[in-house]
Amino acid sequence: LKKKMVKKMISSYVGENAEFERQLLSGELEVDLIPQGTIAERVRAGGAGIPAFFTPAGVGTEVAEGKEIREFDGKLYLMERWLRADFSLVKAWKGDTAGNLIFKGTARNFNPMMAAAGKICIAEVEELVPAG
Known part of the structure; x- marks a missing residue:
């Protein structure tokens, strides 16, 4: 027998995404709101x-x-x-080669918390500068 893989999504809002709705209704996806x-x-x-x-x-x-x-x-x-993850993906305004990040504007809402909650943080930065 082939086991059906069910993905789980943790979210506060899911919007009106047709693919999300299809997966939820088919039982492919569980959602924790x-x-x-x-x-x-x-x-x-x-x-x-x-x-x-x-x-x-x-x-x-x-x-x-x-x-x-x-x-x-x-x-x-x-x-x-708590919620922790193996990886966190964030976007920062500026980062240095030592991994320090500066968040600007609305990116300060969740990105700093997400960065800390991941065992490994992967950051996209607008400007990469040398450490120091």
């Missing part, structure tokens, strides 16, 4: 070496299914685990 602030914090936690944290986002919704919930000071919080 996560609130954007939570996915950003999961990536940040991964880069900082923090294996889990608690957030009120998602409590009482499908997002909480199968996850640990704890009460702190009378309010329920959902435990979320």
